[in-house]
Amino acid sequence: MDWGMKNRLAQLIQRDGRCFFLPIDHGYFQGPTYKLEEPGKTIKPLLPYADAIMLTRGVLRSCIDPENTKPVILRVSGGTSIVGEDLSHEGVTTSVREAIRLNASAVSTSIYVGSKHEHETLMNLARLVNECEEYGIPVMAVTAVGKEVEKREARYLALACRIAAELGARVVKTYYCKEGFEKVVRGCPVPVVMAGGPKTESELEVFEFVYDGIQKGSIGVNLGRNIWQHDYPVAMIRAIRSIIHENATPQEAQELFNEVKSGKKKVVCGR
Ligand code: 5RP
Numbered sequence: 001m002d003w004g005m006k007n008r009l010a011q012l013i014q015r016d017g018r019c020f021f022l023p024i025d026h027g028y029f030q031g032p033t034y035k036l037e038e039p040g041k042t043i044k045p046l047l048p049y050a051d052a053i054m055l056t057r058g059v060l061r062s063c064i065d066p067e068n069t070k071p072v073i074l075r076v077s078g079g080t081s082i083v084g085e086d087l088s089h090e091g092v093t094t095s096v097r098e099a100i101r102l103n104a105s106a107v108s109t110s111i112y113v114g115s116k117h118e119h120e121t122l123m124n125l126a127r128l129v130n131e132c133e134e135y136g137i138p139v140m141a142v143t144a145v146g147k148e149v150e151k152r153e154a155r156y157l158a159l160a161c162r163i164a165a166e167l168g169a170r171v172v173k174t175y176y177c178k179e180g181f182e183k184v185v186r187g188c189p190v191p192v193v194m195a196g197g198p199k200t201e202s203e204l205e206v207f208e209f210v211y212d213g214i215q216k217g218s219i220g221v222n223l224g225r226n227i228w229q230h231d232y233p234v235a236m237i238r239a240i241r242s243i244i245h246e247n248a249t250p251q252e253a254q255e256l257f258n259e260v261k262s263g264k265k266k267v268v269c270g271r
Helices: 003-012 039-043 057-063 096-101 118-135 154-166 181-186 203-215 233-246 250-262
Strands: 019-023 052-055 072-075 106-111 139-143 171-175 192-195 220-222
Touching (some): 096 118, 106 154, 139 154, 154 181, 203 233, 220 233, 233 250
Parallel strands (some): 019 220, 072 106, 106 139, 192 220
Protein backbone atom coordinates (compact mmCIF):
# COMPACT_ATOMS: atom_id res chain seq x y z
CA MET A 1 0.00 0.00 0.00
CA ASP A 2 1.37 3.46 -0.89
CA TRP A 3 2.42 5.87 1.83
CA GLY A 4 -0.39 8.33 1.04
CA MET A 5 -3.09 5.67 1.23
CA LYS A 6 -1.63 4.33 4.50
CA ASN A 7 -1.39 7.81 5.95
CA ARG A 8 -4.96 8.74 5.05
CA LEU A 9 -6.31 5.49 6.47
CA ALA A 10 -4.30 6.11 9.66
CA GLN A 11 -5.96 9.53 10.00
CA LEU A 12 -9.31 7.74 10.03
CA ILE A 13 -8.66 4.43 11.76
CA GLN A 14 -6.92 5.06 15.06
CA ARG A 15 -3.98 3.15 16.56
CA ASP A 16 -6.34 0.89 18.48
CA GLY A 17 -7.80 -0.25 15.16
CA ARG A 18 -11.10 1.51 15.86
CA CYS A 19 -12.82 4.59 14.47
CA PHE A 20 -15.55 7.07 15.24
CA PHE A 21 -16.83 8.91 12.19
CA LEU A 22 -19.44 11.63 12.67
CA PRO A 23 -21.66 12.02 9.57
CA ILE A 24 -23.48 15.26 8.83
CA ASP A 25 -24.14 14.62 5.15
CA HIS A 26 -27.88 13.95 5.50
CA GLY A 27 -28.87 17.24 3.85
CA TYR A 28 -27.57 16.06 0.48
CA PHE A 29 -30.92 14.36 -0.11
CA GLN A 30 -33.02 15.32 2.96
CA GLY A 31 -32.48 19.08 3.00
CA PRO A 32 -32.32 20.82 6.38
CA THR A 33 -32.67 17.71 8.52
CA TYR A 34 -33.94 18.10 12.11
CA LYS A 35 -31.14 19.47 14.34
CA LEU A 36 -28.85 19.78 11.33
CA GLU A 37 -30.38 23.01 10.08
CA GLU A 38 -27.10 24.75 10.92
CA PRO A 39 -24.48 22.00 10.63
CA GLY A 40 -21.58 24.13 11.86
CA LYS A 41 -23.36 24.95 15.13
CA THR A 42 -24.57 21.37 15.59
CA ILE A 43 -21.17 19.77 15.40
CA LYS A 44 -19.01 22.38 17.12
CA PRO A 45 -19.29 20.84 20.62
CA LEU A 46 -19.07 17.32 19.16
CA LEU A 47 -15.94 17.70 17.04
CA PRO A 48 -13.40 17.05 19.84
CA TYR A 49 -14.83 13.55 20.26
CA ALA A 50 -14.94 12.47 16.61
CA ASP A 51 -12.07 10.88 14.70
CA ALA A 52 -13.41 12.22 11.39
CA ILE A 53 -16.43 14.00 9.94
CA MET A 54 -18.39 12.90 6.89
CA LEU A 55 -20.03 15.61 4.81
CA THR A 56 -20.47 17.17 1.38
CA ARG A 57 -18.23 19.84 -0.12
CA GLY A 58 -20.93 22.50 0.25
CA VAL A 59 -21.28 22.09 4.00
CA LEU A 60 -17.53 21.65 4.40
CA ARG A 61 -16.77 24.94 2.65
CA SER A 62 -19.51 26.98 4.25
CA CYS A 63 -19.79 25.60 7.79
CA ILE A 64 -16.48 24.10 8.85
CA ASP A 65 -13.47 26.10 10.05
CA PRO A 66 -10.49 24.89 7.99
CA GLU A 67 -8.15 25.79 10.83
CA ASN A 68 -9.92 23.77 13.46
CA THR A 69 -11.39 20.54 12.27
CA LYS A 70 -10.96 16.79 11.95
CA PRO A 71 -10.10 14.55 9.00
CA VAL A 72 -12.74 14.75 6.30
CA ILE A 73 -14.63 11.95 4.58
CA LEU A 74 -16.11 13.71 1.62
CA ARG A 75 -19.45 12.45 0.33
CA VAL A 76 -19.15 12.62 -3.44
CA SER A 77 -22.42 10.99 -4.52
CA GLY A 78 -25.87 12.54 -4.78
CA GLY A 79 -28.33 14.04 -7.23
CA THR A 80 -31.51 12.72 -5.57
CA SER A 81 -34.00 13.98 -2.98
CA ILE A 82 -36.56 12.54 -0.58
CA VAL A 83 -39.35 14.01 -2.69
CA GLY A 84 -37.87 12.70 -5.94
CA GLU A 85 -38.74 9.49 -7.70
CA ASP A 86 -35.96 7.17 -6.64
CA LEU A 87 -33.25 7.61 -4.00
CA SER A 88 -31.07 5.04 -5.70
CA HIS A 89 -30.64 7.20 -8.80
CA GLU A 90 -27.37 8.71 -7.59
CA GLY A 91 -24.41 9.94 -9.59
CA VAL A 92 -20.96 11.14 -8.61
CA THR A 93 -21.29 14.83 -7.83
CA THR A 94 -17.77 15.82 -6.84
CA SER A 95 -14.51 15.27 -8.69
CA VAL A 96 -11.44 13.67 -7.21
CA ARG A 97 -9.52 16.89 -7.96
CA GLU A 98 -11.99 18.71 -5.73
CA ALA A 99 -11.54 16.07 -3.01
CA ILE A 100 -7.78 16.64 -3.17
CA ARG A 101 -8.25 20.44 -3.13
CA LEU A 102 -10.41 20.07 -0.02
CA ASN A 103 -7.75 17.87 1.58
CA ALA A 104 -10.15 14.97 2.05
CA SER A 105 -8.81 11.93 3.88
CA ALA A 106 -11.34 9.72 2.10
CA VAL A 107 -14.35 9.96 -0.16
CA SER A 108 -17.64 8.13 0.11
CA THR A 109 -20.34 7.06 -2.28
CA SER A 110 -23.58 5.13 -1.81
CA ILE A 111 -24.37 1.82 -3.43
CA TYR A 112 -27.95 0.61 -3.70
CA VAL A 113 -27.75 -3.16 -4.13
CA GLY A 114 -31.06 -4.68 -5.24
CA SER A 115 -32.49 -1.36 -6.39
CA LYS A 116 -33.49 -0.07 -9.80
CA HIS A 117 -30.16 1.73 -10.11
CA GLU A 118 -27.95 -0.97 -8.63
CA HIS A 119 -25.70 -1.10 -11.68
CA GLU A 120 -25.09 2.66 -11.90
CA THR A 121 -24.30 3.00 -8.22
CA LEU A 122 -21.92 0.03 -8.32
CA MET A 123 -20.21 1.48 -11.37
CA ASN A 124 -19.99 4.85 -9.56
CA LEU A 125 -18.09 3.06 -6.82
CA ALA A 126 -15.84 1.16 -9.23
CA ARG A 127 -14.95 4.30 -11.21
CA LEU A 128 -14.29 6.26 -8.06
CA VAL A 129 -12.00 3.53 -6.74
CA ASN A 130 -10.08 3.52 -10.06
CA GLU A 131 -9.48 7.24 -9.83
CA CYS A 132 -8.92 7.54 -6.09
CA GLU A 133 -6.42 4.70 -5.92
CA GLU A 134 -4.20 6.68 -8.31
CA TYR A 135 -3.96 9.43 -5.71
CA GLY A 136 -3.90 7.26 -2.60
CA ILE A 137 -7.37 8.27 -1.45
CA PRO A 138 -9.47 5.59 0.29
CA VAL A 139 -13.07 5.15 -0.81
CA MET A 140 -15.69 4.33 1.79
CA ALA A 141 -18.73 2.60 0.30
CA VAL A 142 -22.04 3.39 1.95
CA THR A 143 -24.40 0.43 1.64
CA ALA A 144 -27.62 2.38 1.40
CA VAL A 145 -31.05 0.85 1.86
CA GLY A 146 -33.22 3.84 0.95
CA LYS A 147 -36.59 3.64 2.67
CA GLU A 148 -36.63 -0.14 2.72
CA VAL A 149 -36.25 -1.24 6.32
CA GLU A 150 -36.51 -4.95 5.48
CA LYS A 151 -33.13 -4.73 3.76
CA ARG A 152 -31.47 -4.32 7.15
CA GLU A 153 -30.97 -8.05 7.56
CA ALA A 154 -27.73 -10.03 7.53
CA ARG A 155 -28.13 -11.78 4.18
CA TYR A 156 -28.72 -8.53 2.34
CA LEU A 157 -26.12 -6.53 4.25
CA ALA A 158 -23.49 -9.24 3.75
CA LEU A 159 -24.18 -9.23 0.02
CA ALA A 160 -23.89 -5.46 -0.27
CA CYS A 161 -20.75 -5.23 1.90
CA ARG A 162 -18.95 -7.98 0.03
CA ILE A 163 -19.73 -6.45 -3.33
CA ALA A 164 -18.44 -3.08 -2.13
CA ALA A 165 -15.19 -4.66 -0.95
CA GLU A 166 -14.80 -6.66 -4.18
CA LEU A 167 -15.12 -3.43 -6.16
CA GLY A 168 -12.28 -1.94 -4.15
CA ALA A 169 -13.78 0.04 -1.26
CA ARG A 170 -11.18 0.40 1.51
CA VAL A 171 -13.88 0.74 4.20
CA VAL A 172 -17.55 -0.24 4.08
CA LYS A 173 -20.34 1.41 6.01
CA THR A 174 -23.38 -0.69 6.69
CA TYR A 175 -26.23 -1.07 9.15
CA TYR A 176 -26.09 -3.23 12.25
CA CYS A 177 -28.47 -6.16 12.47
CA LYS A 178 -29.22 -8.18 15.58
CA GLU A 179 -29.11 -11.58 13.89
CA GLY A 180 -25.99 -12.64 12.02
CA PHE A 181 -24.01 -9.40 12.06
CA GLU A 182 -20.82 -11.43 12.59
CA LYS A 183 -21.45 -13.02 9.18
CA VAL A 184 -21.71 -9.58 7.59
CA VAL A 185 -18.29 -8.66 9.01
CA ARG A 186 -16.68 -12.03 8.28
CA GLY A 187 -17.76 -11.94 4.65
CA CYS A 188 -16.28 -8.50 4.11
CA PRO A 189 -12.49 -8.48 3.66
CA VAL A 190 -12.15 -4.77 4.52
CA PRO A 191 -13.11 -2.92 7.73
CA VAL A 192 -16.81 -2.49 8.41
CA VAL A 193 -18.31 0.52 10.20
CA MET A 194 -21.89 0.83 11.39
CA ALA A 195 -24.40 3.60 10.73
CA GLY A 196 -26.83 4.50 13.45
CA GLY A 197 -30.07 4.86 11.52
CA PRO A 198 -33.08 6.89 12.72
CA LYS A 199 -33.12 8.12 16.30
CA THR A 200 -34.05 5.37 18.78
CA GLU A 201 -36.37 5.56 21.81
CA SER A 202 -33.62 5.13 24.38
CA GLU A 203 -29.90 5.81 24.39
CA LEU A 204 -29.23 2.34 25.86
CA GLU A 205 -30.48 0.79 22.61
CA VAL A 206 -27.72 2.61 20.76
CA PHE A 207 -25.05 1.68 23.30
CA GLU A 208 -26.13 -1.96 23.09
CA PHE A 209 -25.99 -2.22 19.33
CA VAL A 210 -22.69 -0.36 19.04
CA TYR A 211 -21.19 -2.64 21.70
CA ASP A 212 -22.57 -5.78 20.09
CA GLY A 213 -21.43 -4.73 16.62
CA ILE A 214 -17.91 -4.09 17.90
CA GLN A 215 -17.82 -7.50 19.63
CA LYS A 216 -18.82 -9.01 16.30
CA GLY A 217 -15.94 -7.43 14.44
CA SER A 218 -16.98 -3.97 13.30
CA ILE A 219 -14.19 -1.41 13.81
CA GLY A 220 -16.48 1.46 14.74
CA VAL A 221 -19.27 3.73 13.65
CA ASN A 222 -20.32 6.35 11.16
CA LEU A 223 -23.17 7.48 13.36
CA GLY A 224 -25.05 10.75 13.21
CA ARG A 225 -28.71 11.15 14.08
CA ASN A 226 -28.58 9.25 17.37
CA ILE A 227 -25.99 11.77 18.48
CA TRP A 228 -26.95 15.17 17.12
CA GLN A 229 -30.73 14.64 17.24
CA HIS A 230 -30.48 13.70 20.91
CA ASP A 231 -31.29 16.31 23.56
CA TYR A 232 -27.85 15.63 25.09
CA PRO A 233 -25.59 15.19 22.07
CA VAL A 234 -22.30 15.66 23.92
CA ALA A 235 -23.25 13.04 26.49
CA MET A 236 -24.20 10.71 23.65
CA ILE A 237 -21.00 11.13 21.69
CA ARG A 238 -18.87 10.70 24.76
CA ALA A 239 -20.68 7.56 25.82
CA ILE A 240 -20.47 5.99 22.35
CA ARG A 241 -16.83 6.97 22.08
CA SER A 242 -16.13 5.15 25.35
CA ILE A 243 -17.51 1.92 23.85
CA ILE A 244 -15.38 2.27 20.74
CA HIS A 245 -12.09 3.49 22.15
CA GLU A 246 -12.22 2.47 25.81
CA ASN A 247 -14.02 -0.87 25.52
CA ALA A 248 -16.84 0.34 27.79
CA THR A 249 -19.86 -1.92 28.18
CA PRO A 250 -23.35 -0.55 27.40
CA GLN A 251 -23.94 -0.13 31.15
CA GLU A 252 -20.69 1.78 31.62
CA ALA A 253 -21.56 3.94 28.62
CA GLN A 254 -24.97 4.63 30.17
CA GLU A 255 -23.30 5.67 33.43
CA LEU A 256 -20.96 8.01 31.58
CA PHE A 257 -23.92 9.41 29.64
CA ASN A 258 -25.77 10.10 32.92
CA GLU A 259 -22.71 11.78 34.46
CA VAL A 260 -22.11 14.03 31.46
CA LYS A 261 -25.82 14.82 31.18
CA SER A 262 -26.03 15.81 34.85
CA GLY A 263 -22.89 17.94 34.53
CA LYS A 264 -20.90 15.79 36.97
CA LYS A 265 -18.34 15.01 34.29
CA LYS A 266 -16.98 17.84 32.21
CA VAL A 267 -13.53 16.75 31.01
CA VAL A 268 -12.92 17.29 27.30
CA CYS A 269 -11.88 14.23 25.34
CA GLY A 270 -8.85 12.71 27.00
CA ARG A 271 -7.01 11.72 23.83
C1 5RP B 1 -26.81 8.79 4.84
C2 5RP B 1 -25.50 8.37 5.37
C3 5RP B 1 -25.22 8.66 6.78
O1 5RP B 1 -23.96 9.21 6.87
C4 5RP B 1 -25.34 7.38 7.56
O2 5RP B 1 -26.61 6.83 7.37
C5 5RP B 1 -25.04 7.52 9.03
O3 5RP B 1 -25.90 8.37 9.66
P1 5RP B 1 -27.03 7.92 10.71
O4 5RP B 1 -26.31 7.39 11.92
O5 5RP B 1 -27.78 9.17 10.99
O6 5RP B 1 -27.84 6.84 10.04
O7 5RP B 1 -24.68 7.87 4.68
O8 5RP B 1 -26.63 9.95 4.15
